[in-house]
Structures are given as C-alpha cells and as structure tokens.
Amino acid sequence: MARRQGGKPTIGPAARRLLEGRRLLIATNRGPVTFGVDRAGELRPRRGSGGLVTALSHVGRHVPLTWLAAPMSEGDRRAAGDPALIDGATRDEELRLRFAQVERPAYEAAYNVIANPMLWFLQHQMYELPYRPMLDAGALRAWDTGYVPVNRAFAEALLAEAGRDPAPRIMLHDYHLYLAAQTIRERRPQAVLSHFTHIPWPPSSLWQPMRPAIRSEIVAGLAANDVVAFQTERYAHNYLRSVESFLPDARVDYRSRRVTLADGHAALVRHYPISIDVEATRAVARSARARRLAEQMAASTRERVIVRVDRLEPSKNILRGFAAFETLLQRNPRLRGRVTFLAFLVPSRTMLREYGDYGRRVQAEVDRINARYGRAGYRHVQLFYENDYAQALAGLSIADVVLVNPLIDGMNLVAKEAAVVAERDAAIVLSETAGAYDQMADGVLAVAPADVVGTADALAEALAMPRAERTERIARLRAGVEREDITWWLRRQLNDLAAVATTRGR
C-alpha cells in the first residue's frame, strides 16, 4: 500500500491517514530556519542543520506541515509578528514556519536555567549531586517565569494554528516542551498529541531529588499526550516507573505500557529509536569536498586510524576515550607511531561553565598524550574543533575504528552514520549506555563507559580484527540502519497516532 521511493516505504500514506486533510503541526525548540539581521537591518533566513531538522522537514514533502519553533535570535523575534514575511523568506521550504510569542527573558530563563543545565544534566546523570542541582529561589523563578510560560506560549501558538479544528494533530519534541500538551489538552480534549523525548529518561531515583511539584508537573505534562515516546525500551520503562513514583493517582500498566490518569485520559508509552537519512548522509560523504578532505586526512595519518565525532560535551565521555587511547599505547608499544586518533569535536554550549571546564581538560589531555608519545613531530591525536559535518563524515569514511563511548546518550547518530559511510569497513566500539546500542549490539564491540581498560582492550581488539570480520559486521550494521532509518522512525509514530485517532473516532 505504501508509496515507495527507491524501494522503501514513505511516510505519505501514514501521514495522510493521520491527518485526513489537516495540516500536521510540529513543535520544537529550534526551528528549521532562523533569521539573522544583515548590515542593512534586513532579515536574512538561515537554514538550520542537524538530523532532526532534516528528518522533520521531509514530512513537508508528503503533507502540509506547520512547524512551530522558539524565536532564538533577534531576527526571529522580529519575524515572529509577521507571518507574511516568514512565508516570503521560507518559500523554498516545504513547510510553514511559525514562532511562538516568547519574550527574551522568559526564553532565556527556560533555556539557560531550566532546560539546558538542569534537565539536560539530570537526564544525562551528570550532576555532582552533593552540590547540584540547587532548587533555590532563583531556579524556582526560572521555572515559574520561564519554563512554564514558554510552554504555555507554545501551546497557545499551536492552538492558534489549529484554528477551529477540535482535534488537531500535534507532535511535540524534547525536554524544552514537557508541559505544552497539558494546556492543549485542556482546551481541545480531542486533540491527537504526541511528545518525543530525544534524550535519556533516567530512573525515578534520579528525578527524586527534584522539587516534588516540578517533577510531577513534568511527568503529568507528558502523560497529557496520547503517545509519550522515547528512544529506547529502557527509557520508556523508566518513565512508567516515574509515573508510578510521582503521580499516585495514575494507573500504570507495564504490560500494555499505558498510563491512565485520574481524569480517565490514557496515554500510550512507546519507544521509537531515531535514525538518520541514509541517502542524505551518503550524499554529503560522497560530495567532492568530503572526498578531498578524506584524501588529505588519509595522507596525514599513519597505518591505522581511530575516529570519534562528538559535540564537545561532558556526556560524550571524551576524556575517558583519550585515557583509553593512552592505555592502548602503553599496553601495545608496537602501536606507537602507527595509529592516529582523529577527534572531530563540535563546539557546544560554550557559555556553560561545565562545558568550558570540560573542553579545557580535553585539550590538556590531548596535548599531554601528544607530548608524551610523540615522535619527531608526529602527533598521535589530531583534534578538529569546528562544526564541519562534511569533514566529520570524511573522517568516518577513512576510519579503521570508530570510537563512540558516551557516558549515556539518548540515541547517538554517529554510530549509525559510521555504519553507512565507512569505506574501510570500520569496526565500531560503542557504549552499552548509548540508545543506539539496542539496535547495533550484534555488530559493535561493546564497552561500559567508565571502563577505561575495557575500552582500551576493545580498541586493541578492533585494530586487530581481521578484515573479513569487519566487513561482515559492518554489513550487518549497515543493513540495520538502512532498514530502520529516519523514515521508519517517523512512519511508525504517524501510524500509531493514526490508530489512536481512529480508535477514538476523532
């Protein structure tokens, strides 16, 4: 039944079944286009990058799509009040872009006090709990005057876009928007709503130190959706446990993975592992520029190449990755001078102190290892600190080993990108704590993120792996990523939402 493109089912039929002629409404913190202001004071649209933007933009090819985002820049805030201007500037996009009406101080409190430090650190289990988080008067103010009104503003904007439709179809995304569904549900009880959490959902004991009102508002806010979606089965289970812990009036059915609130509303709790657009990824890796960069890098490296690609972010466990590389060199002296570690680290949240501290320690570690094991100007570790997607894919394409050892990760798309662009049939070393591990366990070498010696052993095993085994493993991984790609991720969600809409006769 499904229309096919290159032999694969598309999302079109599922989307049309869900929408029945409506527009699909999608809300994310960061939108597909942001507006800068040029020297003449004119608004200039800039297209965003990133997997989610690419993936969701595709939806617009198949069905009418309205995308609501937070105004991130001064240009966005100016554009927010002028839909015609936005429509003019985005006429090449297959979607209608809108901005929520959010004042800058409220947005900054939501983003820089609650979402990015607090929720991100909590959900990635990165807090040093004896000291933080500190739910003091300032944090509470940021919640009450930032996170809550920003979520309400998203809900209002979505309701406005829905017009008089009693049952709009709305997909909310990520930890910036935990509360939006509740406002929408109150005003349009028949709305068909989903929320997808892209980051991990930790066990309830990690939520437990949080202020009770906040943790239960978050958990209840999500339960106002029809489908509460996570990356992995474990995160979905953890969410069910947190409903049980923090919403005493709710009923939790672990078998059918369903939450029923005191008012009778029922939410399905599901997991949909996100993936990549395989063709788009390959197209970048095969571009002339990427090929040229790959050749240049190959010329600068020694016999064997280890590659990592990450945002420079403490959850990515970059320090222990270098510690493992050093252990590898210590235990295998014959590798010294014969293996190169290319680390592509993308600047991220450089305003946060924790990120700055972490980045400085990463740089110091690289310098120390290069000084200690360097021979005649040869550096074992080459650090690329910039946001250059083509260059990173070029690096992955020449890797013998790809190291993906996050402390914890909602999914991790680098492992999936590596599986489809590796030209040397790279062996992939992957943390068990990355969401991607659930799908890739049968092809990767597994490591536990704190296990530096185990990671060094995995790198040694990967470097020593016979080419035939590498070829066989990566073929299996590649087939998995091709099968369970970004279209698969989206199609299953649209199907489940369509079933919800049908069952309830909305």
Place this chain on the structure above:
Amino acid sequence: MARRQGGKPTIGPAARRLLEGRRLLIATNRGPVTFGVDRAGELRPRRGSGGLVTALSHVGRHVPLTWLAAPMSEGDRRAAGDPALIDGATRDEELRLRFAQVERPAYEAAYNVIANPMLWFLQHQMYELPYRPMLDAGALRAWDTGYVPVNRAFAEALLAEAGRDPAPRIMLHDYHLYLAAQTIRERRPQAVLSHFTHIPWPPSSLWQPMRPAIRSEIVAGLAANDVVAFQTERYAHNYLRSVESFLPDARVDYRSRRVTLADGHAALVRHYPISIDVEATRAVARSARARRLAEQMAASTRERVIVRVDRLEPSKNILRGFAAFETLLQRNPRLRGRVTFLAFLVPSRTMLREYGDYGRRVQAEVDRINARYGRAGYRHVQLFYENDYAQALAGLSIADVVLVNPLIDGMNLVAKEAAVVAERDAAIVLSETAGAYDQMADGVLAVAPADVVGTADALAEALAMPRAERTERIARLRAGVEREDITWWLRRQLNDLAAVATTRGR
C-alpha cells in the same frame, strides 16, 4: 512462644531455631573491638561504637556468636594470629572475636580504592560521572589484588571457624563483602548464608558505567547467598533489576522476589529496615552527662531550636540544609535572632579529598550565614565537629525541629533516634530519599533533597506547627520505632534464614 524482655519478643528462639546448637558466624568490615598498642608495646582492646556493633553484639546474649572482622590497626594485625590473646582481651564480650588474615596493602586497596570511594560513591549516586569513576589500570589492580583477595580471606576465615560443619550459618554485612558468599558456597554448598547491604542499592543504570566483569561479579556474588537483604523495598527491586541486566543466565521472579542462577541455586531478595536499640539509646540520652549537656545547650540557644546530627559526609546534604536555613531566615525576618541551628557533625573519612573539600565548604557556609545574620555576637548556627554521641542525643532531646535531609541514605538512624529521645516533641523534617522515610512517612514532614526552597518551607511549617500536632506526630513515630526496633530487624532475618534451612533440610 518467643521469650520476652520488657514485653518484647527477643531474638533467642529464632536464633536457636536457625542454629540448632551451632555458633552463629557474623562478618563485618569493622569489628566490635579493635586493638591499640600502648607505650609498653602491649595490645589494648578498645570497644567500638555505632549502631551495628551494638545491635549485633546483642546476639551474643542469646546464642554463641563468632564475629569476624578485618584487622584495621597494627594491633589488630598482631592480634590476628593469636586467638588466645584475643579471647583473653575480650572476655567481657558475649562473643568470640576473630580477624581475617589480610595483609595491609591488600586491605588498603580494598578499603581505600574500591569500597570507600568507589562503591560508596556509586551506590550513593554521588559521582560526577563525566570525570569519575575511572576504571583504569590502578583501579583494576586494587580490585584484583585488594577487594577480591580480602573477600576470599574473609571466606577462608569463616570456613575455618565453621570447622567440619557442612551447613554453617553465616551472616555477611555490607559493601566490603560482596564476594565472600561465593567462595563459601563453592566449598560448602549447604551453607546457610545471608548478606545485608546497609547502603542504598541504586538502579542498574547507575551500575552500568562500571566495568562489566566487576558489576556482574558483585551481583553474582550476592546471589550466592540464600537471602540477599536490603534496607528498603526499592533497593531490593533495584537489585532484582540489576540481576536481570547483568546476569543474562539468571532467572528473576519479581513477584516472589527470587533469583535463580544458571546452576540452580536460588536466592531470596528481601528488605529489613534496620533500626536502633531503643532502650540503649534512651539510656545514653538520660545519662547525667547528656542531661547536663542538654541544659547547657538549652541555655545557649534562643526560643526555637533546629538540630541536625550527621557524619560530615557529602551524602548527608549538609550544604543544602544550611542553604534552606538561610532561605528560611530570608523569607521570615521575624525568625532572625530567635532560632538556633545546632549542627552536630561527626568527622568522617577525613583522608578522602572529597570529604575534606565538602567539610571546608560546610564550614565556610556556616561562617557566611553567621556573619550575615548575626546580631551582637549571636550566631544562628552552632557547629559541633566531634564524635560525641551523648552530646548529639542531648541536642536531639532539646530540638523543636530535627532536620534529616540526606541526598540518599540506606536508612538513617538519626530520624529514629530523634523519635525516641526528643523531649520537646520535635517535628522531624525527612528526605523522601532516606530509607527511613518508608516507615516514617506518616509522621514526618517530607522533603526532596535538592529542593532548597521546599526544605525552607518545611522548616517554617515545622516551626509553626501547633504543639498538639507535634505531640501527636512524634507519638506515632515513637510507637513505630519501638515496635520495629533493632531486635525486630534481626529477628525477622533469623526467622527467614531458619525457614531457608528447614526447607532445604540442612
């Protein structure tokens, strides 16, 4: 049936049913007596303190008891080889004391590298995970040449004490001895073994960063017991989940709370909340010295008194407690100069950098608050930094409010001590994340540990609580502690072990 002492059942009958004429063997890291060396080079026994020692020593009144401990001091190591000397020096104790044969370097690696920093921090969720733990070559060496052989030495010593008994009755204690049961089980398959973990058992996602071999050895080591015991239902559940995560060959039955290993051995997973010896606690609180100290302190305080008693330890969340007190003073200016916070902080693990850092920050916070809100030499916070149990109980006896806000705590006995020694019917503010909360929820004011504002609000509510309500609440709490006291804790374990022994015909 049970013999009663002051109207309460004793442990005698359960112990005799379990032992059938044997000696009970108990193993803990720290024993009831440790040996110093005096100036003349003679060994001098010193009685240990602490709830566990007091509790387990009672067992010796009812049944023959052999207690195995690690040699902690030079004197202990000298005494270890000379049972006659130990017996002579401990002839007033109602038990036989023995030391495991452990070399000092092995013990220090087990204690100072694995148990106290690593397992303690991990199980209390206190690691700043981007940086630690670091399972590097040094940590692995400490495991292989410290923790593993120390556990084996405990097992060997227990087997030696058991003589030819094919089914010795052995109770192992805490995170220092996770592996001992396995060696005993291999050599005496019919042994009746229990292990009690006094500290929290976190969700498996907290164990997941650990080296796979280590985390599965720990989980499997515990499962070699007949009864795997924890403080709370949540910790027992978390243990079952970690068996499921890390021992793929084991079967887990969540309903009967039973683990079955691949070799057919089955372990029951139970929870027994530990408690205090109510009479012994009251005796200290009513001693002449404690009464005198209580009078002196009462004279030095203002109208209202808040008290906390804790080891100076990051898991106790002392910093946020003072932050909450400051918030209280800020929000309720009329309390300034009218409320005194007595903090009894017992020095702990002062050799660990994290503890030193934490202690300095606590002191600085106290100084800052006293300087900021002090009037005419009056200090709102009085810090008592010493190990003086009678003084701490004296403090609790004059409290209007007792603050017990740990980040996380296996049980927390201060809350229970407060319930039985408070002379002013103190209101108790207690973290939901303390094990004690499960038993005390209906009498305390609950707080989430990171919620500084919520803790300040709870302190304000406690200070404003009508005396009648305080009286009613603490009467309920006191009755609970009297009912579920240390004898109850021990008796239920002995009963369950006796049932295991009977069922298996051992």
